[in-house]
Amino acid sequence: MAIVYVNDKVVDIGDKKLNLVQAAEMCGELIPHYCYHPALSVVASCRMCLVEVGEKKPDGSVVMQPKVLPGCQTPAKDGTVVKTLTDKSRAAQSQTLEALLLNHPLDCPVCDKAGECKLQDYSYKFGNAESRMVDDKNTPPNKPNIGKNISLFTDRCIMCSRCVRFTREVAGTAELHVVNRGTHAEIDVFPGAPLDNKLASNVVDLCPVGALASNDFLYKHRVWNLKTVDSVCPGCSTGCSIHLDTNKNVIYRLRPRENPDAQGYFMCDDGRVGYHYANSSERISKPQLKKNSGWVDAEWKELVSSIQNELKSVTASSPSSAWFMISPFLTVEEAYLLADYAKSVSTNVKLVLGPVPSFGIEDNYPKKRDGSPGGNVKFTIRPEKCPNRIGVEEVIKHFEGTFQTLSEAFSQGKPEFLFLAGSYPSPDWVTDELQKHISKVRYVVLQDLFPGNIGQVVSALIPSATFAEKEGVFVNHSGLAQLIHRGCVPLRQVRTEGQVYSDLAGRKGLVQAAAIRVEVAKKISYFKKLEEEVGQNGTKLV
Numbered sequence: 001m002a003i004v005y006v007n008d009k010v011v012d013i014g015d016k017k018l019n020l021v022q023a024a025e026m027c028g029e030l031i032p033h034y035c036y037h038p039a040l041s042v043v044a045s046c047r048m049c050l051v052e053v054g055e056k057k058p059d060g061s062v063v064m065q066p067k068v069l070p071g072c073q074t075p076a077k078d079g080t081v082v083k084t085l086t087d088k089s090r091a092a093q094s095q096t097l098e099a100l101l102l103n104h105p106l107d108c109p110v111c112d113k114a115g116e117c118k119l120q121d122y123s124y125k126f127g128n129a130e131s132r133m134v135d136d137k138n139t140p141p142n143k144p145n146i147g148k149n150i151s152l153f154t155d156r157c158i159m160c161s162r163c164v165r166f167t168r169e170v171a172g173t174a175e176l177h178v179v180n181r182g183t184h185a186e187i188d189v190f191p192g193a194p195l196d197n198k199l200a201s202n203v204v205d206l207c208p209v210g211a212l213a214s215n216d217f218l219y220k221h222r223v224w225n226l227k228t229v230d231s232v233c234p235g236c237s238t239g240c241s242i243h244l245d246t247n248k249n250v251i252y253r254l255r256p257r258e259n260p261d262a263q264g265y266f267m268c269d270d271g272r273v274g275y276h277y278a279n280s281s282e283r284i285s286k287p288q289l290k291k292n293s294g295w296v297d298a299e300w301k302e303l304v305s306s307i308q309n310e311l312k313s314v315t316a317s318s319p320s321s322a323w324f325m326i327s328p329f330l331t332v333e334e335a336y337l338l339a340d341y342a343k344s345v346s347t348n349v350k351l352v353l354g355p356v357p358s359f360g361i362e363d364n365y366p367k368k369r370d371g372s373p374g375g376n377v378k379f380t381i382r383p384e385k386c387p388n389r390i391g392v393e394e395v396i397k398h399f400e401g402t403f404q405t406l407s408e409a410f411s412q413g414k415p416e417f418l419f420l421a422g423s424y425p426s427p428d429w430v431t432d433e434l435q436k437h438i439s440k441v442r443y444v445v446l447q448d449l450f451p452g453n454i455g456q457v458v459s460a461l462i463p464s465a466t467f468a469e470k471e472g473v474f475v476n477h478s479g480l481a482q483l484i485h486r487g488c489v490p491l492r493q494v495r496t497e498g499q500v501y502s503d504l505a506g507r508k509g510l511v512q513a514a515a516i517r518v519e520v521a522k523k524i525s526y527f528k529k530l531e532e533e534v535g536q537n538g539t540k541l542v
Helices: 020-026 087-101 118-126 162-169 202-206 300-317 332-345 389-400 406-410 432-438 497-505 513-523 525-531
Strands: 003-006 009-012 050-056 062-064 080-083 143-147 150-152 176-179 186-189 212-214 227-232 241-247 250-256 288-291 294-297 322-326 350-353 363-365 379-381 417-421 443-448 460-463 472-475 480-484
Touching: 003 020, 009 020, 020 080, 050 087, 062 080, 087 118, 143 186, 162 176, 162 202, 202 212, 202 250, 227 480, 288 300, 300 322, 300 332, 300 417, 300 443, 300 460, 300 497, 322 332, 322 389, 322 406, 332 350, 332 389, 332 417, 332 472, 332 497, 332 513, 350 389, 350 406, 389 472, 389 525, 406 432, 472 513, 480 525, 513 525
Parallel strands: 003 080, 322 350, 322 417, 417 443, 443 460
Antiparallel strands: 003 009, 050 062, 050 080, 143 150, 150 212, 176 186, 227 241, 241 250, 288 294, 288 460, 363 379, 472 480
16 A cells, blocks of 8 residues: 555555556646646646655655646555645746747637646646747747648647657657757658658647647637537447547547547547548438339338238248348447347347448557557557447347358348348448349348449438447447437437337337336347446446
8 A cells, every 4th residue: 555645635545556647637636737648758848737745654744846847647555645726836837838828829719738738737737827939939830731621720739749659659650759949849741751651640639738730620620619429430440449420410530538448548540530431411311112103201100011011921921031131330239130130020030230431450559650569558449330239149049049140141042021221321331242142132131331233223311320320339349338319319200219119119108228228238248248337438248
């Protein structure tokens, strides 16, 4: 047991190896800092975390160091005494801020970081009300597009070097470095080597001020107008925990949410900017039925009745001729509701797994500039480009005993009725081979975000909701079940997949994902742990 005293608060850090910033956080005390980040090496360059440090002796007396010390670089040990509110500590913090603000521009009204900027927050809490600067500020030229998605506002930079350390220690590709010396020091890229690695946009989150900006979000919205919910990136089976930022049913950005059980602190650029399909005007926006006169808009009651009647007609004569394809982009609750409905009509109805998008091999970081491994893996982009294959597989295996993909099923036979629960972010999941098979099925129901190249051969068209418009659970590659939360409301004539399946099954009322989750946990042993509350970091199922 190791006891640390922070502003007279007693903190038991146990056998953890912490610095003073971390020890203070444990008791709710803030030691301000810019350059320190728990996922990066400690350099103690910003000097914002200077505090008074001492030691409590066995006789109870306290001996303080004569000078302030950087909290991020000072280890916490038994008997350490930290004082952040004394005149000496406050003077150090105030003087540090004054030095940082000498050349910093008053860009707050136009800066994307306004509202979540540490320089703003610390200036208000620890800084001076007035500046003594009378000379012209140093205004080095900005560097727009130092990477595909990154712009550098050089005059806002406080030289914390977080971004440089990230590209060297996490990405490994080391595109960023410090040029010049002293007051002329700047962040820059090496000639001919833009910041284009697949983790590049994490430097925007790491930047404590508005120096590094995302071109995807630049000047799009003020952050205090955004509604933020916790969710999971659907881009690959890593299942990065994210913050989903929306306003008026429009997604504006995705940001990584710290989760040691998932991806850690960061996320890849493919996932970060891969949300635009959800805002697309090309999405299927209303239910439709194909009749003799062609496509006609359908009321939900009419659509549900048409599908139910057709399914009953097929299963009455040949139950095994009715197939349901369940996409790996559906939540566990949605997959269960659809499978349960299908099997309630006939136990011989076939359940199959939709195509699992996969590209390349595992992309591990850090890596060297030539692409070779660069040390202990800190982040992995997985080739499986869907969020919930494992969860959907377990649901299918519970009802079928085994599982096969749609392609494998087509190699063994052909259905009369085919329900395609797609929800894919791109219509590219339908290959030419699949299109040939699907076009030969007499009655096809397509539930998807985009009609794609099979839109004209289906009999019923159901619009899907995106991951941002519904609640539920995704299970990642390691069996970690995480909750997704609704940040947007579905389009006016769109119902979530779970609601559609509930309507088909004749269940009353609105679908509550939490209630369905408990039902799943009781019936499928793999999901047993979901009976308990799923925490912010998720629940490990295996």
